Amino acid sequence: MYLDPDRGFEERAADLVSRMTLEEKVSQMQNSAAAIPRLGVPAYDWWNEALHGVARAGGATVFPQAIAMAATFDAPLMHQIATTISDEARAKHHEFIRQDLHGRYQGLTFWSPNINIFRDPRWGRGQETYGEDPYLTSRMGVNFVEGLQGDDPKYRKVDATAKHFAVHSGPEHNRHEFDVHPDPRDLHETYLPAFQALVQEAHVDAVMGAYNRVNGESASASQLLLQDTLRRDWGFKGYVVSDCDSIEDIYKHHKIVGTAEEAAALGVKRGLELNCGRTYGALANAVKQGLVSEAEIDAAVKQLMTARMRLGMFDPPERVPYANIPYSVNQAPEHDALALRAARESLVLLKNDGLLPLSPSIKRVAVVGPTADDPMALLGNYYGTPAHPVTVLEGIRKAVPNAQVVYARGAELVEGREDTNAARAIDSRYLRPAAGSTAQGLKGEYFRGRTLSGKPVISRVDPQVRFRWDNVAPTAELVARGEMRADQAMGTEDFSIRWTGQLLPPQDGTYTLSVVADDGFRLYVDGKKVAERWKDSARERIDDVKLDLKGGSAHDIRLEYFQHYNDASVRLAWRMPGESELPPLQAALAAAHDADAVVFVGGLTGEVEGEEMDVNYPGFSGGDRTDLRLPKPQQELLEAVQGTGKPVVAVLTTGSALAIDWAQQHVPAILLAWYPGQRGGDAVADALFGKTSPGGRLPVTFYKADAQLPDFEDYSMKNRTYRYYEGEALYPFGHGLSYSHFDYSGLKLDRRKGKPGEPLQVTLQVRNDGKVSADEVVQLYLKPVDPKRPRALKDLRGFTRVQLAPGEQREVAFTVVPERDLRVYDPQREAYVVDPGQYEVQVGASSADIRLRQGYMVGQ
Template identity: 65%
Template sequence: MALFRSLLLMLIGSASSLCLSQQATSIAPTPIYKDQSRNFEMRAADLVARMTLEEKVSQMLNDAPAIPRLGVPKYEWWNEALHGVARAGDATVFPQAIGLAATFDPELVGKVARVISDEGRAKHHAFAKRDQRLRYQGLTFWSPNINIFRDPRWGRGQETYGEDPYLTSRMGVEFVKGLQGDYTDAPTHKYRKTDATAKHFAVHSGPEADRHRFDVYPSERDLYETYLPAFKALVQEANVASVMGAYNRVNGESASASQRLLIDVLRKDWGFTGYVVSDCDSIEDIFLYHKIVKTAEEAAALGVRKGTELNCGKTYHALVGAVKKGLITEAELDDSLRRLFLTRFRLGMFDADSDVPWAQIPYSINQSAEHDQLAHKAAQSSIVLLKNNGILPLKKSLKKIAVIGPTADEVMSLLGNYYGTPAAPVTILQGIRAAVPNTQVSYARGVDLVEGREDPRAATVIEPTYLRPSPNSTEQGLLGEYFKTADLTGAPLLTRIDARIAFRWDRGAPTDSLVARGEIAAVAGLPSDNYSVRWTGQLLPPVSGVYELNVSANDGVRLTINGKTLIDSWALAERLRSHSVAVELEAGKAYDIRLDYFEDIRDAEVRLGWRLPKAKAPFEEAIEIAQDAEVIIFVGGLTGDVEGEEMKVNYPGFAGGDRTDIRLPAIQQKLLEALHKTGKPVVMVLTGGAAMAIDWADQNLPAILMGWYPGQRGGNAMADVLFGDVNPAGRLPVTFYKADEKLPAFDDYSMHNRTYRYFSGEALYPFGYGLSYTRFSYSNLNVNQKTFAADESIKVRMQLKNTGKYAGDEVVQVYIKPINPQRARALKELRAVERVHLQKGEQQELSFTLLPNKDLLIYDEQKKAYAVDAGRYEIQVGASSSDIRLRQEIDISVP
């Protein structure tokens, strides 16, 4: 009995101990980093303190892995949103950044950025709900690019807001505010909408081929007056979350590991509190190309100690070894890592979606009708009329129009670089045809984009009128079946009619557009890679004879006609390639057609085209249809296939993504001159991301339009302008130089004789230039006084009147020009802009406020500080940097 009692007491004691233990466990305090009542700074610090060294290092790379024991999900920092959410499937695609700059409308750019952040938020949460946390699916966007477009040869200049620091600042500030949710109509809460990133800090604008190696030694004046102001504005006015370093060195230091730029200027002088991310592999460049240090451990330690918290690349893996070797302390890593987790907390990544208002943005907003309308408006606003002898606007009553040129029916001419997948992009040819449905619009490509380039997209896309999804169907196009497998197995996720087979899905499947339109109910959608599509129906040849059928595609493709396989590259996973086959077809007969396509990895593209029997050579075909037309619209210029970021391109006039010749490619110029010789009026439409020396066209053609890379509705917008539904009011954010102008060396970063601020020659088209279908008069300039102290406000008023025949926008520009300056400085500088819409005969008073201690600043190299020089200045108000309509001299006194 005693033994039994002892055992019973032992069991009771054990049970009590267990109960107490469970009770203690149940009341254990919530970790600080999980406690939403604590501030983000405390939560970030607590989470970092719980990590091992290896875990900390892993979180300082762009592809940060999950830490399951702490409940930290995987996160990929790399995302792009330059002119729409990029590389993440379907998204609204706005004009490329240089086109947005041409609107001279910061408020419009802010609206665009808000749409981008709406779509980015919606897409991120849709991905996260499916536990997809890959590249381009997050909330930290590496945009905008606010480098100064100092040289027209730079292929990435298209990503910028142009050559002027003031315009770049205004556009960049509004873009950042829109992206991050800093607007008065935004929900009031503690979470940031998305992160914007100001890049590439600093003094970075080509050449692309040398970007990993060159060292820039700008003068202090150029540094502080040209290369830094936009970054300062985004940090201090827009509170930009992130800054990206550049590849090159600046004054001997890597721009991604620079004591002066990243610590002294960015953090100490400007008060930046966000985080710095390296450009991709720029930390590796520190030891591999710049030879600043010898090893990855030294480069990684230098990067962190000199201001870069996040490494896009792999070099920060070496930080574990760097700590163990004493090159850097774990405490220094903690300081960087706290900033990185602070932004993740601010974005709401560690709180329930129900607590984050931005997470409530519905997925249906992606590619919504409202967003499409804004893309259309932005494209309309960006188009610049360079010349018009009265031929424009064209009459819609024209019977025959010939549209000719290599970018007329090319989706790439809409997109530029860093783009998403538009659901229904409208090429310029399509836009023209839609605008004048009763006009015969003939089309010929004429020539390729550039000599020596075998363009796989050269074949004419088969139009819907020659395709039907089934016998006796009244619909046009082919039946498309989309599969989540790479071999067409299983049930299709979606079945729809595709009018034309001419698709380009950038780094992802057409997943999101299908979901957004509600055509897939409870299906997650296609994967980003390894999916397939089958198109079936009938081909209806218009004439009898031998056709050349063409399929251009990335990855695998197979074409079958009447059960016979004519093209089969299904086993070949390769870059974009053209496949052609000759086949005899008879008019009046219907041929069963099947096109199979599978996407392997990254970019997806497929086009179904043909050449009709006895078709003339492309050049001859262009001349033939031109001779039969009343008006010729030549659409040429550039696409992102030949200008862009560090590209493997080597054609006449192009190298490495940059241009070596700013004239129109010679092969296009030859066609243009031949069209002119037909005696028919030729309207020139240019696509591209930079200035072009088109002297011959300016001298010989009646009308010229610059369309940039206008985004998904670019074709409609251009047609709106061509036929007068919209009065053009875009302005040039860059100087267009003449063909014989000797430009400074590309790798010379001195601003001497560059951009309108320092260029002493005569431009072909000056900065700020753009024509209208109407006329505006400027009058009654009034400045509140004649002499000002540096701290007094200069009040400028003037009258603007539309004296022409059409309603339209005028872009009023205010410049300040020093008269007899005390030292070398810019010839003049833009200091205010207002885009104004006026009806015919309408008049409006405009007012501007200038501040000498802000708008007249120059950098004093002796005092190492900004200063205002006393003296005489001229306030200029006009329609461009060269078209000054009103002037008033003032005196500035400085104690």
């Protein structure tokens, strides 16, 4: 029965579960679900990532990081991006299946999006979210989920997962033991609304529990969250998955119970079906100990198998429409174009004193700063492998091909960090695989194991040695494309590579060759070993060697590399004679003095802010931040180049707010690039030189450096975000400038007094009074005039992004539903209510830049 595609999914799942032993059922409740050959159930790993593109599964289109996508304030674009991501996900999955691959990052159940509220800019994972506002988060999240899950009436395209439920936003260092006691109003007015929207509007199929406790209960085994709220109040019909090892935390760190069996039983009883981790392996013993019944196990496994059935995993491919998506869609040109559009829309112009846009006919440009030529500044975290990532430096060089563009890094990313990304990979034109060859690059021989022995798995010519495989094997794309059988492939660990050929220096002089590697390497030039570090390393390390080379002659070169475990990366780089030997800051100043304009590109990367990281530089701790200011080496560089008197534009890469008071006071123009994805460099260059006008808006408040923020571990919303902050922001929520100017007029409300159940129609006219075509993000806020209870100062309740040509005018309309848009939580009644009284309808270009307003009375 369970293989009959004409029967209902739940009926089929129940039949399949009835045929399993207890041990087989338990094996299906862990993320790495075992195969059950006698029943024809293949192995399956539920752990897959798609935060801003299919992640950790080889080559994929990489869109701007989630916080940057939120900055577009473009919900339809969000749906289009998610549809593209799920196209690539489906194509990859079916190619993996054809190769009989069933491992992690090869499935259809994606643990995205992250809809936690970015309540505090110090949180390293805030970059994964859609910002600080529940309404913006809801709208972007709903569109993302709907794009991922598809619209087929029978089959799911992929499963999306709303995470981390709930009240989870740092700190990272103690997330496995922290207990949050949110005020009931904050819980219901800030932390829960986006989850409710994704459950009830987008019908998200999965929800992920959080690591921390909430009111003493593990968020992954909470009666309040999983039973009372999610299932009883919201009617959730999908499945719940734990964050990885959060069930283990229940007894090891939270110490709510004493054993793995008790923790696993508690998770099942509270409604968590799937454990990322191994603790649910104790469920068979838990049943025998009477801690949980087999019937409860059956219900959980039935829920999981129903999800797999709905994804078409047990049906003939011809019956599943999404199974026909060809592998060729992966990294398709139209996907690359969409990544460029998204990056362009995400850029936020924070300040412009008239310097921007720069003239495309500019003669000399100095590009300085540590993230200008760093591909990691494009990616953030949870990313795939882009085919042709474009850094900001590359984008500028493409945008002004006739200009002299001089690059000087100028400073380290953060104080005390060895910056391996400063090394520039040797271009293919200076390499050939053998004497007399017309090919460019080096011959690469790829071996299993770390000893470079046996027959190579593959031999090929690599144009450059510039690889970062992370959790992906070097042969993954070959397998995915069907060019290599799975049993021939290399793994993600324990492999080695030998590159051989000749180095062709263009001129006589002293060259600095650099090898950047994680883990070991040996470098030979003209048969002589010139550098070696044949040992494991915790992260990328850089080794330099100076060599006198003769221009126009060929020098034999051999680089040997091994990967042991964790991330894999290797780069062969150099600095040619004539390139500045000055200290970094002096080199940047020399470049600036000779330039017509200076573009400073700095900020952060995902290597210093992120999830539970081993990062403890000044201003950073465990992935979180302890200082919102620009890191000290970068601040010194920015002040120095500004002091040259040359026009300076600051381009900032970051996943969170920066306290850049000095730049706001002294630098003529500031462009916020976020982590802009694979085409980020092109998007930034387009904005700098006027091909496009920036139109993004801030989804978070940027605070001043001296702002007194509440304690990071305090989850009260008091004095946080634009909704409750009582001070003056550096840049307010919703802020973003343009190369044009927009006039707002004609605000009309179809009624000045209403009551719950009576929608309010709001219309206005927006006109582009400038000289260039540009986007405007029109924002609607509702403000209580004389509130009867503590509540937000104002709330975003509508936004729309419109593109207008010069002189064009358009009507913009919003619908306000009082019981949805004006509700507050009443702790005494334990329910949402709409307080009668006077409200103000505000429409403008940011939370602070209100252009039009009218009163609106809500009666009983």
